[in-house]
Amino acid sequence: MNNQDWQKLKQSANGIPTNESLIPYVLNAVKDGEIVTNRVIRKRVIDTLQIPDSILMIKYPNYPDSDGILVNRFSFAISSLYIAGLIERPRRGVYKITDSGLSILNKYGDTLTKKILEELPAFKKYKQELAIRNERTGNKLSITEIDQEKVDIESLVTNQNNEIAIELLNKVRQVNPSFFESLVVDLLVSMGYSGKNGDAKITNRSNDGGIDGIINQDPLGTSTVYIQAKRYMEGNTVGRPAIQSFYGALAGVNADRGVFITTSNFSGGAQEFAKNQGIVLIDGIKLTELMMQYGVGIEVAKVYRQFRIDNDYFENEL
Template identity: 85%
Template sequence: MNKDWKKLKQSANGIPMNESLIPYILEVIKDGEEVTNRVIQKRVIDYLQIPDSIVNIKYPNYPDSDGIFINRVGWALSSLYIASLVERPKRGVYKITDDGISMLNKHGDTLTKRMLEELPAFINYKKELAIRNARTGNKAPIPETEQEEVKIEVESLVTNQNNEVAIELLDKVRQVDPSFFEKLVVDLLVAMGYSGKNGDAKVTNRSNDGGIDGIINQDPLGTSTVYIQAKRYMEANTVGRPAIQSFYGALAGVNADRGVFITTSGFSSGAQEFAKNQGIVLIDGIKLTELMMQYGVGIEIAKVYKQFRIDNDYFENEL
């Protein structure tokens, strides 16, 4: 492995590009221990002997930020996570995976982002990101002014970043215990206001739920009730028509006319057709995380940015 930072691909200001840092992140965590982002940053800096004069270069408009180099380590680490070469056992903590060790042993310091993009995990990530961008309409129109160009670029960047968070969120939801997932979907529907002002919501007893995982009474007397079935499946395990028919049978068993079927995967065309004809609402994994982010379930706001504009009405009163 090369240890001279000057040999890495650099931007015009002499700072190594994030792609060039990819193999070195794997190198400094190859022992398999769980380490924080800060530890990884320090190890990469020490391994490549990057001087403070490079590490301390800041973005001109963000003098209080961690700096461009540290930001690029973050982007490289994000790419490795997307490619499943590192995992996050808990918040802010990383660990190399068996695939990460294999790729490092095979390619060493010649490992590139293009190689990561050819891995199945990265390909699936890009597919889901494309779907989310399409659903959110994340297509930048042609700007007419410089101000519009900046606005469009920022909005597109924020939307794309939020979609990336949603992908990570869905992956996390797929890993939780089934009972926790059932509680999660009930919490979501409550956050969306389905329990009403004086209603209540609960997860049913797993040993005798009869195909109903959650019940939301929208009024104190329970005259308006929503029944829920929640299936925590991996991406490839598509929910088919038989599962929806089974849920419909469970609804009939309690004389219900409304039901919501929520999954972390997707639905077959047959399942969608049957649900539509029977009035059953289907929520797939992508829609689930969109709603979680919209109603603040399992996520928190990282940063809020202000954008200013001229108040022309104020100046109309000028004498």
């Protein structure tokens, strides 16, 4: 890094380095290739740039008990590098530079900007999916494109949850097929499909006949949901033949209710055939939306309370 003076970084109105200005220094902090925590990354950058405690102690006015604005901006810088595929997360809370990250760092050094990251294929793919998720959830703001200090909390939380959903989908795509089948059964049970006294099970993989899971919604099995689960990587679209094959498997057990779940998406032909045959399709985006809604594979990080005046209470004033 040519620059080692934090005061030369681009700063916001309150004198704190911006998210973008921290990006090259965060990447440089992991250049040796070891696995490190975000706390170690922050310390290395702070030491390199000699950022004083007076800057570290600045908090958001409405959140005086938070970690501070600069710590939050480190998180955004790390997130941007992760999205761009320049660092990876071997496990929760730790990071490691990728080959692409080392190449980019050697090429740009401290001239690396958010704009350069956004031109990388991984970042473009991420923004496309985030746009789809924000549209589905009615969120018109993308925090990756604007200063988070100027965004209302609801939009911020929605956007961050959509970002978590993208990471969740990537993680689901990496699990083994058997685990994925168990996951989708767990999800449907969490959604209440097994009923009060029903049961759910994974079929024998060697003889499932195209059916991966079965949910009996009542003890007698008179109302049954059959599941097919396909863990596909992004771009491996499920076509009409796969849905036709599932329909044949349903016919083989005299079933009229089926759910086809995938981590990718469905072709137009697949959607048309499924609609005509009463088969429910759940693509990767919908899958992770449901997982987050019903608490499968995720946990609540923080809860914020927002207050408003109870005008009904004051109507009783004498």
